[in-house]
Amino acid sequence: MNEQSIEVIVGKAGEVDIEAIGFTGPACEAATKFLEEALGQVTAKNLTGDFFQVENEQQRESI
Amino acid sequence: MSHITKIKVEINDLDALERATAELGCTFMHNQTKYKWFGEWMGDSPMPEGLTQKDLGKCSHAIKVPGIDYEIGVVERKDKPGVFMLVYDSWDNVKAKHTNLISQKFGTSLERFGQEYAIQKISIEAESRGLVLDRVPLEDGRVKLVMGGTL
Numbered sequence: 464m465n466e467q468s469i470e471v472i473v474g475k476a477g478e479v480d481i482e483a484i485g486f487t488g489p490a491c492e493a494a495t496k497f498l499e500e501a502l503g504q505v506t507a508k509n510l511t512g513d514f515f516q517v518e519n520e521q522q523r524e525s526i
Numbered sequence: 527m528s529h530i531t532k533i534k535v536e537i538n539d540l541d542a543l544e545r546a547t548a549e550l551g552c553t554f555m556h557n558q559t560k561y562k563w564f565g566e567w568m569g570d571s572p573m574p575e576g577l578t579q580k581d582l583g584k585c586s587h588a589i590k591v592p593g594i595d596y597e598i599g600v601v602e603r604k605d606k607p608g609v610f611m612l613v614y615d616s617w618d619n620v621k622a623k624h625t626n627l628i629s630q631k632f633g634t635s636l637e638r639f640g641q642e643y644a645i646q647k648i649s650i651e652a653e654s655r656g657l658v659l660d661r662v663p664l665e666d667g668r669v670k671l672v673m674g675g676t677l
Binding site for chain 2: 475495497498
């Protein structure tokens with residue numbers, strides 16, 4: 464498993480981007496949930512390639 | 527990398543705000559229910575969102591900025607109890623040769639408080655979970671925080 468971390472970029476006016484690194488599938492969303500809840504309102508969420516990785520692998524196995 | 531979340535930060539933790547205040551060289555005045563301002567609404571700048579004229583000058587706590595007479599009010603939002611906003615007299619007038627020292631120091635929307643509050647709030651969350659947090663200032667003024675440990 465890749466090393467896991469959470470990277471946060473805090474903008475000059477306090478706007479925050481959170482990125483989960485080294486997670487696959489829905490585990491990444493669970494990993495950052497505590498920060499999202501603590502900080503305020505989520506304005507956007509972009510799922511990147513790794514989020515779909517587990518699901519796709521499972522689909523391949525079932526084919 | 528799996529997902530990126532964008533968040534609009536809300537001030538809902540007064541401990542984090544107090545830490546940010548200290549980090550910015552100011553003093554958090556607990557339960558000071560009035561903040562110093564001009565004292566009379568002149569209608570020459572926008573009214574802070576959710577406030578009316580009679581709310582001006584009133585707050586739950588205040589922030590004292592060293593060397594500056596006017597103060598910053600920590601005002602609880604009527605529409606969201608438990609969430610606070612920062613209010614100050616933002617009047618600035620070049621013609622009158624009046625420089626607003628608070629906005630000059632922290633930005634017209636007190637952006638530096640917004641940034642430092644977010645950093646302190648994230649630090650508190652990391653500490654409470656025993657996570658390690660690295661703070662890396664970026665060249666463009668943003669700050670990168672890297673959280674590691676048992677996530």
